[in-house]
Amino acid sequence: MxxxxxxxxxxxxxxxxxxxxxxxxxxxxxxxxxxxxxxxxxxxxxxxxxxxxxxxxxxxxxxxxxxxxxxxxxxxxxxxxxxxxxxxxxxxxxxxxxxxxxxxxxxxxxxxxxxxxxxNPIKLDLEGAKKYEMTNLHYTILGLERFKNKTVLVSGGGNGAIDWAVELLYVAEEVIVVYRKDQLTAHEAQIEKLKAHGVKILLNAKIKKLVSNEEKTIINEVVIDNAGDEQILIVDDILICHGYxxxxxxxxxxxxxxxxxxxxxxxxxxxxxxxxxxxxxxxxxxxxxxxxxxxxxxxxxxxxxxxxxxxxxxxxxxxxxxxxxxxxxxxxxxxxxxxxxxxx
Ligand SMILES: Cc1cc2nc3c(=O)[nH]c(=O)nc-3n(C[C@H](O)[C@H](O)[C@H](O)COP(=O)(O)OP(=O)(O)OC[C@H]3O[C@@H](n4cnc5c(N)ncnc54)[C@H](O)[C@@H]3O)c2cc1C
CATH class of the missing domain: 3.50.50.60 (FAD/NAD(P)-binding domain)
Structure with missing residues (x-):
């Protein structure tokens, strides 16, 4: 022993x-x-x-x-x-x-x-979401390079989501934040950075549906339930930060x-x-x-x-x-x- x-x-x-x-x-x-x-x-x-x-x-x-x-x-x-x-x-x-x-x-x-x-990350609870984990639905970022010049939708409003949204500002073409509550809960300074860059922040909003390309390999549109109204966003990548x-x-x-x-x-x-x-x-x-x-x-x-x-x-x-x-x-x-x- x-x-x-x-x-x-x-x-x-x-x-x-x-x-x-x-x-x-x-x-x-x-x-x-x-x-x-x-x-x-x-x-x-x-x-x-x-x-x-x-x-x-x-x-x-x-x-x-x-x-x-x-x-x-x-x-x-x-x-x-x-x-x-x-x-x-x-x-x-x-x-x-x-x-x-x-x-x-x-x-x-x-x-x-x-x-x-x-x-274990809390997964997006939508039918068919799992198969896009192989392509453009992410639960964390392992390399920023792949988001270069892309439109990235970040779902979540806590520190995890907003920290990533800030990092993405410097590589992505556009960053959009969607959060189900009426205000973001992340650190103020980080939220200010998003605002200073004019990031589109949709509050009281959540992902309702993922729309794929014809081959059904990647998501290219996301339907958002925005306080009861439907809104369609065209995206390249989706990052889900709903906690663990x-x-x-x-x-x-x-x-x-x-x-x-x-x-x-x-x-x-x-x-x-x-x-x-x-x-x-x-x-x-x-x-x-x-x-x-x-x-x-x-x-x-x-x-x-x-x-x-x-x-x-x-x-x-x-x-x-x-x-x-x-x-x-x-x-x-x-x-x-x-x-x-x-x-x-
Ligand atoms: C998105 C994000 C961004 C962050 N940014 C910052 C930052 O900018 N600055 C900062 O100071 N902090 C930051 N933090 C916080 C920081 O990462 C944590 O405070 C730190 O990692 C805690 O370290 P730890 O060793 O206590 O726990 P962990 O890092 O969680 O490590 C615990 C380890 O234990 C292992 N383990 C668990 N159970 C078992 C088991 N039964 N048997 C064997 N192994 C086990 C796990 O696999 C893991 O490797 C951030 C956290 C997150 C999530």
Whole structure:
């Protein structure tokens, strides 16, 4: 039986930064991620420009993930991809993690970083819509290039929809927003950008029918129910941003049931500890007052959770990790990096 100090469930930003930090704190670390790639939710917006990560110049999300992964691998954690954690139990003084491939993993502590769980986009509930997913009906954008000079209809009014509508402004010929409520619910500044570009925004409106070309391969018209009136829009692509359904991510045995908020989020008892000794959490899965569901928030949580895990295993350890400049583990690496800078 190979026993880890910390097993991180979820390889999104919170899990990745936790892996780096637990390596820094000299803990034997494993990450288990259900997807075939690391990076979590950031993979659903790979081309989005990120402006709000501290100390980071504007960067495309896909490059940001690349950097996060590189950093997470600094101390060579074990990584299990395509592996879903189904259940966690406790035996004596360690946890047993059962995964969907029938394997068991053993760990002194658990760091839950499953974010919003396994997310599936809410699909457009119209007959025949599914077949266009292969062509011009989208639930996320994996590359902006294909929308160059196109007319794109974005359905939705929350942050997901409006962030994409703003990104599309710079490549598409025309962007049209259709939203079922009487006002958009996204960040004001983003809505202002749409308005400044004169984007057509239809409120109290929803997609009623998709009209295809003769071959029935692509949608080329969309019938909108606009507050009871019908309106026909000619489009090249349709992006549906109606939110996500969350699949229950993992379960805990009866004796280690963590306290949950809204039946899903882990309630923090301070320092990203749950009510169950040895189970910690970081990132979007955590719930506490003033929680920030942003990338920067995941990093703060990761540090707190890892430090808590370290003290759980070794109560006499330093309460916080040494900063990188004082940490012996970086001595050799720093020398190599500085040599590269000064000798190049
Ligand atoms: C469209 C969109 C745009 C955004 N834009 C920004 C932005 O500009 N700036 C910003 O700061 N934040 C932004 N965010 C928020 C940011 O992406 C999240 O705060 C961040 O991804 C949370 O990281 P996390 O690691 O907690 O969760 P996630 O990124 O959700 O990662 C959780 C990981 O856990 C895995 N997982 C779940 N269940 C299991 C299981 N049972 N077993 C194994 N693995 C499991 C999932 O597959 C996933 O990889 C945006 C979010 C969205 C949706």
């Amino acid at each position: 190979e026993l880890y100090d910390v097993t991180i469930i979820g390889g999104g930003p919170a899990g990745l930064y936790s892996a780096f930090y637990s390596g820094l704190r000299n803990m034997k670390t494993k990450i288990i991620e259900v997807q075939s790639i690391l990076g979590g939710k950031v993979n659903i917006y790979p081309e989005k420009m990120l402006w709000d990560v501290g100390g980071q110049p504007p960067i495309q999300a896909q490059h940001f993930i690349h950097n996060l992964i590189q950093q997470a691998m600094t101390f060579e954690p074990t990584v299990c991809l395509n592996t879903k954690v189904d259940n966690i139990t406790k035996v004596e003084n360690y946890f047993v993690i059962a995964t969907n491939d029938g394997k068991l993993h053993y760990s002194k502590t658990i760091l839950v970083a499953v974010g919003g769980g396994i997310l 359904n969350r699949e229950i991510s993992l379960t805990y045995s009866k004796e280690i049931q963590p306290e949950l908020h809204e039946e899903y989020y882990l309630v923090s008892k301070g320092k990203c500890m749950t009510n169950i000794p040895g189970i910690f959490g970081a990132g979007d899965i955590m719930s506490y007052e003033d929680k920030v569901n942003l990338l920067i928030g995941t990093f703060q949580d990761a540090v707190l959770a890892v430090n808590s895990a370290k003290l759980f295993i070794q109560p006499d350890a330093s309460k916080i990790g040494m900063v990188s400049s004082h940490n012996d583990m970086f001595e050799q690496k720093n020398r190599e990096l500085l040599e590269k800078i000064y000798l190049s």
